[in-house]
Amino acid sequence: MTIRTTARRRATALLSLVVACITLAACGSSNSAGADPTGKPTATGVKKGLTVYFIPKDTQNPYEVLADAGGKKALRELGGKVVVSSGTADTAAAQIPSIQAAIQAHADAIVIAGNDPSALCPSLNQASAAGIKIVSFDSDISCGTSPNHLFINQADTKVIGTSEVDLLAKEIHSTGQIAILSAAASATNQNAWIGYMKQELAKYPNMKLVSTVYGNDDPATSLTVLQGLLSAYPNLKGIISPTTVGISTAAQYLSSHKDVAAKVTLTGLGLPSQMKSYVHDGTVKSFELWNPSNLGYLAGYAAASLASGSASLQAGSTFKAGTLGSYKVLGPAAGIGPSVVLGPPTVFDAANVDRFDF
Numbered sequence: 001m002t003i004r005t006t007a008r009r010r011a012t013a014l015l016s017l018v019v020a021c022i023t024l025a026a027c028g029s030s031n032s033a034g035a036d037p038t039g040k041p042t043a044t045g046v047k048k049g050l051t052v053y054f055i056p057k058d059t060q061n062p063y064e065v066l067a068d069a070g071g072k073k074a075l076r077e078l079g080g081k082v083v084v085s086s087g088t089a090d091t092a093a094a095q096i097p098s099i100q101a102a103i104q105a106h107a108d109a110i111v112i113a114g115n116d117p118s119a120l121c122p123s124l125n126q127a128s129a130a131g132i133k134i135v136s137f138d139s140d141i142s143c144g145t146s147p148n149h150l151f152i153n154q155a156d157t158k159v160i161g162t163s164e165v166d167l168l169a170k171e172i173h174s175t176g177q178i179a180i181l182s183a184a185a186s187a188t189n190q191n192a193w194i195g196y197m198k199q200e201l202a203k204y205p206n207m208k209l210v211s212t213v214y215g216n217d218d219p220a221t222s223l224t225v226l227q228g229l230l231s232a233y234p235n236l237k238g239i240i241s242p243t244t245v246g247i248s249t250a251a252q253y254l255s256s257h258k259d260v261a262a263k264v265t266l267t268g269l270g271l272p273s274q275m276k277s278y279v280h281d282g283t284v285k286s287f288e289l290w291n292p293s294n295l296g297y298l299a300g301y302a303a304a305s306l307a308s309g310s311a312s313l314q315a316g317s318t319f320k321a322g323t324l325g326s327y328k329v330l331g332p333a334a335g336i337g338p339s340v341v342l343g344p345p346t347v348f349d350a351a352n353v354d355r356f357d358f
């Protein structure tokens, strides 16, 4: 079985699980979509009956599937609904028809992960002019001030970049050639994290970044560029893969090529569910992430709050995000407009990786 097939099957299995959970939860809920046709605000100040379009980078990436499920859970709690719509390639072109669909459907808000910082802006401007609130999550968009939007950041951008370099440095004793296995070359989140990785590397003069390769969040492409990397740099000591698709593909390869795994240390951002077997077989020592479902859940609450007028883009505006508690909008800083941060990333290793269900 190919890595691509395996990954797609895992994604499908995850999707079925998530769909099953959503169905079960919806059955037991008195707050399901369209429950109150009057559109009266709920106790949180959010109107009922809202429709939010979730446009992830790619509907088949297991990470995005979990995030979308979090968004669905949020809107279900609020008496609204989420429509998930996007392509399967991590490109802006694959996302534009979904923005148009949201406009046609008179959606209340769009929650989008930008595959390309500016390519989506004309369509998003059109959506905004039609009264749709714009929220980015996972990977920010860059449209200047038009349309205004709120970025739901998974964790502090600088912390994500610097902590991955620090994790690797600890494991390779701050010495040797290293490389980055990224997702799409145009992805805002990846490039922002890589920028901070490069800054942090200045602290480690004996660690040298020799290459950054792009697997486009596609398992087969990630494997091809990984193999190219390993043959071009036979002395490579470490790889950082800040994408769940890249790190799981690389871990699977190293796990079945122990001679390479003995020389190359892998870390980055991974799903504990996909990575735990590689931690237990000694292929990977540690990696990081946050809860992707919580990210989608927070984005869902933020979108609904903006669409209801109970939150704004002003720094200091607060809104309730269900079981996650209250969140505050941060003012623009370091290349990011108004944003909300989910929380700090978690480091996973053999001691804790089994405790997480995502």
Ligand code: RAM
Residues within 6 Å of the ligand: 057, 061, 063, 064, 138, 139, 183, 189, 217, 242, 243, 244, 245, 269, 270
């Ligand atoms: C990938 C996606 C996503 C990134 C996570 C960590 O699945 O590229 O954008 O944030 O991994």
